Amino acid sequence: MGKATGFLEYNRIDPKKRKPEERIKDYNEVKIPQDPEIVRTQGARCMDCGVPFCHGGVLLNGAASGCPLHNLIPEWNELVYKGQWREAYKRLTRTTPFPEFTSRVCPAPCEGACTEGYIMDAVTINSIEYEIIEKAFAEGWVNPKKAKATGKKVAVVGSGPSGLSAAYYLNAVGHEVTVYERDDRAGGLLMYGIPNMKLDKRFIERRLDVLKASGIEFVLNTEVGKYMKAQELVDNYDAVVLCTGATKPRGLDVEGKDLKGVYYAVDFLKATTKSLLNSNLKDESFISAKGKNVIIIGGGDTGTDCVATAIRHGCKSVFQFEILPEPPAHRIEAENPWPEWPKKLKVDYGQEEAICLYGKDPRNYCISTTKIVGNENGEVKEVHTVNLTWVKDAAGRMVPQVTPGSEKVWEADLILLAMGFLGPEDNIPTELKLERDARSNVKAEYAFFETNVDRVFAAGDMRRGQSLVVWAFQEGKLAAREVDKYLMGKSIII
Structure with a gap:
């Protein structure tokens, strides 16, 4: 205490x-x-x-x-x-x-x-x-960690949270670790999925410098499963840890979804960060929101990041759609007792900025998009929505019902889909014939992380589905422990 x-x-x-x-x-x-x-x-x-x-x-x-x-x-x-x-x-x-x-x-x-x-x-x-x-x-207390070499080689595929964590712990117990990353910079979600104002990339590079000094090798611009066979890693390493994330974005199945001006949030955020790091946005190689009416479909943290980024671009207006009801101002003990995660309304940095700039919270609750309409050039010009009311069905489940007369048309030039992710991409699981669960995640039991293929382990969002960064760090650590046990018979990783 x-x-x-x-x-x-x-x-x-x-x-x-x-x-x-x-x-x-x-x-x-x-x-x-x-x-x-x-x-x-x-x-x-x-x-x-x-x-x-x-x-x-x-x-x-x-x-x-x-x-x-x-x-x-x-x-x-x-x-x-x-x-x-x-x-x-x-x-x-x-x-x-x-x-x-x-x-x-x-x-x-x-x-x-x-x-x-x-x-x-x-x-x-x-x-x-x-x-x-x-x-x-x-x-100066943060220094590279080195241990007596075991002579074992491990490949980690993906340098996001779970991949970095697995590499850190495997290296700390003496294994030779090589991390493969398809992008031009290591960090995965940390580097390109989270805006700089929330996680300054200087701090990612600072940590990567420590990891490199500890002996971890990073191979960038190398997409395993596409330009490099995953089997090649299985054949040449003593163990392989797959940490490629759940990177299939959830789409919107409505009329007009393929119009120009409809983008996934992850592409919008990645392009901005990459341009910022490469040229301080001077190369203009990003999806610009400048002077545009922006609609963000999705009320989570990624949607908030899109709000903040669009504002920095200089958007004309920005609104955020959330299909669920507005959370209560305070925890409702009868429905959400401590120590459960408190389901209550929070005003994050992006909403604070929108309120400052436009005078109101950009979020709209209980709203569903019915179609997207374009102009004669195939470009987005408006979004049609309805309001929803959530009611209990016969089984006691909450289901949405359309509120009569709630149709609305919103002016829009840019639509960003921030509705989460569906699972890992297919290249590596298909090539290695990895077993998958009903949600398409790679099957690997928690606490063991072994797949159905010998020497191949899986961790993070690729295994559990979209989740918190802190869960990815824990999965990477525990997967490293199991790989260490597999290679050495025991492990000191806890």
């Missing part, structure tokens, strides 16, 4: 953000680091709760409750309160490979399960983690 009475003495203080009217002019990170004394008192708020649900890492009602990495949160909170930052860093990195990423992009299920959050505001776990890892880099 931190200070015995800290939770009674100190209020929660979240990190400040740069003002929306300032930050929409650039692609720099939104969050501002906190004063160390504030961080110390926030660590003091961690109470002696007996059972720290914050590091439970279980699924309750379909959502994560507590940290999937089982971070030892109360311990490093106490160490921060006592000013023992280096020990806090050591404790933090006993369980998590890349705190600089989770502290920036994880929705913090640990805070949703915080015991203190049951009766008052939860501990600022996410921001304390951020301050610990940033201090560690600043002080």
